[in-house]
Every structure is written in C-alpha cells, then in structure tokens.
Amino acid sequence: MDKKGFSQHISRQYNEDLEQIITRVMTMGGLVEQQLESAMDALVNGDQAKGEEVITSDYRINAMEVELDDACTNVLARRQPAASDLRLIVAVIKAITDLERIGDEAERVGRMALHLLEEDRRRSPMAEIAALGNQVKGMVHGALDAFARMDAEQAVRVAQEDIKADAQYDAIIRHLVKYLEDNPKSVPPVLDIVWATRSLERIGDRSRNICEYVIYFVKGKDVRHTSFEQMAEEATGDRR
Amino acid sequence: MSARDLNLWYGDTQALYDINLDMYNREVTALIGPSGCGKSTFLRCLNRMNDLIPQVRMKGQVSLEGEDIYDSSVDVVQLRTFVGMVFQKPNPFPKSIYENIAYAPRLHGTGTSRSELDDLVESSLKRAGLWNEVADRLDTAGTELSGGQQQRLCIARAIAVNPEVILMDEPASALDPLATATVEELIHELKDNYTIVIVTHNLQQAARVAGYTAFFHMGKVIEFNDTDTLFTNPAEQRTEDYITGRFG
Numbered sequence: 001m002d003k004k005g006f007s008q009h010i011s012r013q014y015n016e017d018l019e020q021i022i023t024r025v026m027t028m029g030g031l032v033e034q035q036l037e038s039a040m041d042a043l044v045n046g047d048q049a050k051g052e053e054v055i056t057s058d059y060r061i062n063a064m065e066v067e068l069d070d071a072c073t074n075v076l077a078r079r080q081p082a083a084s085d086l087r088l089i090v091a092v093i094k095a096i097t098d099l100e101r102i103g104d105e106a107e108r109v110g111r112m113a114l115h116l117l118e119e120d121r122r123r124s125p126m127a128e129i130a131a132l133g134n135q136v137k138g139m140v141h142g143a144l145d146a147f148a149r150m151d152a153e154q155a156v157r158v159a160q161e162d163i164k165a166d167a168q169y170d171a172i173i174r175h176l177v178k179y180l181e182d183n184p185k186s187v188p189p190v191l192d193i194v195w196a197t198r199s200l201e202r203i204g205d206r207s208r209n210i211c212e213y214v215i216y217f218v219k220g221k222d223v224r225h226t227s228f229e230q231m232a233e234e235a236t237g238d239r240r
Numbered sequence: 241m242s243a244r245d246l247n248l249w250y251g252d253t254q255a256l257y258d259i260n261l262d263m264y265n266r267e268v269t270a271l272i273g274p275s276g277c278g279k280s281t282f283l284r285c286l287n288r289m290n291d292l293i294p295q296v297r298m299k300g301q302v303s304l305e306g307e308d309i310y311d312s313s314v315d316v317v318q319l320r321t322f323v324g325m326v327f328q329k330p331n332p333f334p335k336s337i338y339e340n341i342a343y344a345p346r347l348h349g350t351g352t353s354r355s356e357l358d359d360l361v362e363s364s365l366k367r368a369g370l371w372n373e374v375a376d377r378l379d380t381a382g383t384e385l386s387g388g389q390q391q392r393l394c395i396a397r398a399i400a401v402n403p404e405v406i407l408m409d410e411p412a413s414a415l416d417p418l419a420t421a422t423v424e425e426l427i428h429e430l431k432d433n434y435t436i437v438i439v440t441h442n443l444q445q446a447a448r449v450a451g452y453t454a455f456f457h458m459g460k461v462i463e464f465n466d467t468d469t470l471f472t473n474p475a476e477q478r479t480e481d482y483i484t485g486r487f488g
Contacts, residue, residue: 008486080444082471082483220473 006085014079018088021071022148025092025099028064029144032099035061035106036140036203040133042113043196044126051117054110061103068096084217091217095147098206102140105199105206112196119189125175129193132168132200139165139207146211152218152235155211160228165204172197241265241286241323241405241435246300248281248290255281257459259300263405263452268427268436270446270467273456274482279439282456283407286437287323288316304404321348324398328410330390332382332397337374340382340393341365341400348401360400367433368396369426388419392426399430406430408438412445424449443483447471455479 006018035054042051072089075081081089116124142158145151173194180190212231215223221234241263248256256278263269263286271279281290288309290296302309309319321344332340341361345351351360361378365371370392374385382393391411398406408427412420427436427449440446446453447467454464455476463470463479474480481487 008481010485010487014485082443082447083474083480085484086472 006088017071017075017079018085021068021075021089021092024064024068024071025096026144026148028061028068028096028099029140029147031057031061031064032103032106033137033140033144035103036109036133036137039106039109039113040130040137042110043116044130044133046113046117046121048114048117051110051113054107055114058103058107061100065096065100069093084220087217087220091147091213095210095213098209102203102206105203108199109196112192112199115192116189123179123183123186124190124193125172128168128172128175129197129200132165132172132197135161135165135168136200136203136207139204143207143210143214146214147217150214150218152215155214155218156228156232156235159208159211159231162204162208163228165201169197169201169204241302241304241437243282243285244301244303246282246285246302247298248278248285249297250293251295255459256285259461261454261461261464263435263437265435266431266433267452268431268438268450270450270453271437271439271456272441272443272446272453272482273462275441277456278459279454279456280409283409283437283439286405286407287320287325289325291316318348321401322403323405323407324401324403326391326394326398326406326408326411329414330387330394332385332390332393334381334383336379337365337382337385337393338378340397344397344401350401364396364400365393367399367430368392369422369429370396386419388415388422391415391419391423395423395426395430399434403434405435405437408436410439410441413441420445443471455482457482 006022007015009015035057038050038054041047042054072093075089079085139158139161142154142161146155146158176190176194176197180187209224212224215221215231215235219234219237223231223234226234243259243261246256246259247254259282261282271283273279284290285298285302286309290298298310304322307314309323333343335343338361341364342351342357345357345360351357362371365374370389373389374380382390385393395406395411411427412423415423424445427438430436431451438446438450450467452464453467453470455462455470455474455478457478463474463476465475470479471483474483
C-alpha cells in the first residue's frame with residue numbers, strides 16, 4: 001500500500017466511505033483506550049467511580065463494532081474493493097473484533113476491581129500489575145497508531161512488546177500461586193486478581209493481532225502464526 | 241499458447257510493446273486494462289485477425305503448442321479452427337440454429353454425413369449449455385434467440401470445429417446479469433477442455449472466471465499473475481491504481 005491514502009479514487013464518494021471507516025476505527029480505538037485507562041485506575045487505585053464507569057460504558061464500543069461491520073459490509077457490496085482497499089476492509093473487520101474484545105477485557109478488569117474494593121490491596125503485587133497494565137496500554141496505543149499511520153515496521157515493534165507482557169504476566173501469576181500456597185484461605189479475592197491479570201495479558205495478545213492486520217493491510221502478507229523474525233522480515237521487505 | 245517479444249504497429253503508431261505472455265493450457269486467462277491499452281489488439285494477434293487490417297505490422301512470435309502461427313506455411317483458415325473467437329456482440333449467421341453450428345464443420349469437411357452433423361450440432365449445443373433451450377426448434381433463425389442465447393450459440397459454433405483455444409472479446413458486456421452469469425458458468429465448464437483467453441472491462445468478471453490475469457497498460461503487459469494475487473496484492477502500483485479505481 002502506498003501512502004497516498006484513500007483520497008485518490010476516481011469516485012469521491014468511495015474516498016469518503018473509506019476515510020470515514022478509518023476515522024471510526026480510530027474513534028473506537030480511543031474509546032477502548034479510555035476504558036482500559038479507567039479499568040486500571042479502578043484496579044490499582046481502588047477508584048470505584050471509574051470501575052462503574054467502565055462497566056456502564058462498554059455498550060458504546062459494542063455499538064461502534066456493529067456500525068463499522070455494517071459500513072464494511074456496504075463497501076463490500078457496493079464497491080467490490082480490490083487490492084489495498086480490499087485488504088483495508090478485511091483488516092478493519094478483523095481489527096474491530098479484537099478492539100471490541102479488548103473493551104470486554106477492560107470491563108472485566110473493572111468488575112474485578114469492584115470486587116476487590118473491600119480487600120486489603122497490600123497483599124497483591126499491585127505495582128507489578130500496574131506495570132503490566134501500562135505495558136498493554138502502550139501496546140493498544142501503539143497498534144492503533146501503526147494502523148493510523150499504515151506503518152508495518154511500527155506494527156512489528158509493537159507486536160514484539162507482547163513478549164514483555166507475557167513475561168510480566170508469568171511473574172505475577174507465579175507470585176500469586178506462591179501467595180495462595182501460603183494463605184489458602186484467601187482464594188476468592190486472589191482469584192479475582194488472577195482474572196484481572198489474565199485479562200490484561202489477553203489485551204496484549206489482541207493488540208498483537210491488530211498489529212498483524214496492519215502488516216497484512218500494508219504489505220499484503222498474512223503473518224499470523226509466524227515467528228517475530230518472519231513477521232519482521234515480511235514487514236520490512238518489499239511488497240511480494 | 242504463448243507470445244514472445246510481440247510488437248505491433250498500426251501504421252507509425254506502436255500499439256503493442258514487447259509482449260511476453262503465456263496462456264496456460266486448460267486455464268482461463270483474462271486480459272484487463274483501460275480502453276486503448278492494447279488488450280483487444282493482442283487478442284486478435286492470437287488468431288491472426290489483425291492480418292485483415294491494412295497497415296498493421298507485427299514483430300515477434302505467437303506459438304500454439306510450439307508451432308509459430310505466423311509461419312508462412314500456416315493456413316490461416318485452418319488456424320482459426322484451432323483458435324476460435326467469440327465477439328462482444330453476438331453475431332450468429334442469419335441462418336437456422338442448426339446451420340449456425342453445422343456450417344463450419346461442413347466447410348472444413350469435419351462433418352459430412354447428416355447423422356454426423358446432427359451429432360455434432362447436439363454435442364456442441366450441449367457443451368454450450370443451450371441444447372435444452374433449443375432442441376425442439378433447431379430450424380429457427382439464430383438471430384431470434386435472446387442475447388444471452390445468441391452468445392452461447394456463438395460459443396457452440398466456435399466449439400463445433402473442436403478448437404484448442406477460444407478467444408473471447410468482452411463476451412458478456414452486452415448481456416444482462418443473468419445471461420452474464422450463464423456465460424460465465426459456461427466459461428468455467430469449458431475450461432476443462434479448452435484454453436480460454438478473455439478480454440474484459442469488467443474487473444469482477446475477470447476475478448470470477450479467470451485463473452490468471454494480465455494487466456495491460458499503454459501497449460505493455462504491466463503485470464501477469466494468478467488472479468487471486470493480482471486482485472488482492474498486486475506487485476505494481478499501476479495495477480493497484482487501476483483495479484482500485486484510483487487516478488493512475
């Protein structure tokens with residue numbers, strides 16, 4: 001895909017359709033980032049209002065997913081897109097599924113945070129969980145940025161950040177398992193922390209998926225289920 | 241069938257530049273490109289239709305199963321039985337359906353007796369998917385059929401002389417969507433027995449029917465690839481611009 005963007009079609013209406021879809025994906029991405037931010041505030045700082053806000057706002061993300069699916073279906077039916085236009089539509093349809101799921105995971109983190117309000121937070125590795133939260137927030141932001149810029153190389157860099165997120169997740173879980181072994185009576189609250197941590201780790205995975213769609217869109221290469229080395233090779237090489 | 245270093249001029253104007261293209265056996269190859277890009281000119285080179293146009297000069301080679309079709313020993317009439325052609329506007333002879341099919345085999349002596357010709361008419365119409373619609377009225381004039389039926393009659397007529405290759409120049413552009421779908425389905429079936437080269441302005445049609453697609457622009461082949469790749473991830477920016485409807 002060259003970076004001429006979507007203003008070069010002979011049909012101005014087509015340009016507008018595609019530009020609007022991209023704008024709406026970015027808006028949806030912004031909402032998702034906001035949800036994740038609020039969920040982390042609720043989890044790490046015990047901010048009840050933020051936790052409740054996350055739970056009541058998820059419907060907006062769901063509605064945007066439905067709207068965008070509809071817009072993409074219309075472009076497929078009316079324009080029969082080809083080449084980069086087709087790849088854009090396919091990438092959007094897939095990316096918004098992951099964005100919506102990131103929204104769901106954020107909502108779950110918010111719910112767990114509300115469960116934990118009454119608990120003694122000092123016994124959980126909150127600093128490490130906050131660090132994992134920051135890591136995956138950065139990944140969501142980076143993936144959206146790579147999408148907006150149509151930057152395959154940035155997409156690879158962001159996807160590789162998932163290695164760090166996975167390591168952080170493993171460390172937190174090890175810590176929690178050890179804690180449970182020593183304090184078998186506190187299973188329920190610790191499980192809530194496990195679920196929230198798991199959700200954060202999944203957000204990293206889904207951000208990586210979005211990066212893979214960016215590479216598909218820009219380079220026409222399907223890099224799902226490949227190694228980071230292969231991904232980097234495809235993203236930096238010439239198209240085909 | 242293949243073209244090697246093919247150049248063609250109309251008078252002083254060069255219309256084709258160094259075309260190298262392989263049209264694989266028993267496959268459908270689509271030629272796409274903007275008006276005036278040379279795709280129809282190229283198609284006509286494949287059965288020497290350009291011979292009929294004065295001032296046309298050609299350099300290079302077109303071969304069918306290894307034989308140069310422009311060799312001086314080649315009988316052009318015979319060549320066109322090997323390489324048949326279907327045009328944009330259905331052009332049945334102003335004769336009966338039966339005679340439309342039987343005419344060429346009788347001329348070429350490939351069908352002589354009445355029963356041989358009957359069999360040939362039936363099998364050709366069957367292959368063209370028209371038999372069930374016309375079996376009981378073979379003596380009706382071909383021109384009385386609907387547009388889509390006329391086009392399939394022309395395809396049946398091309399098949400009747402048992403060609404290797406069928407060339408199609410916008411075969412469905414004068415047909416409604418249903419007749420188009422029938423012709424496209426027919427192309428899909430014919431591919432098992434014939435090599436098909438089709439010129440089309442309808443990109444979706446190329447995407448639907450062809451296994452391979454060549455993009456022509458200003459007399460050159462810009463890109464040739466399997467159709468899936470060409471339509472999802474073309475290598476050339478000019479191909480991308482054309483198939484996505486961008487300003488080139």
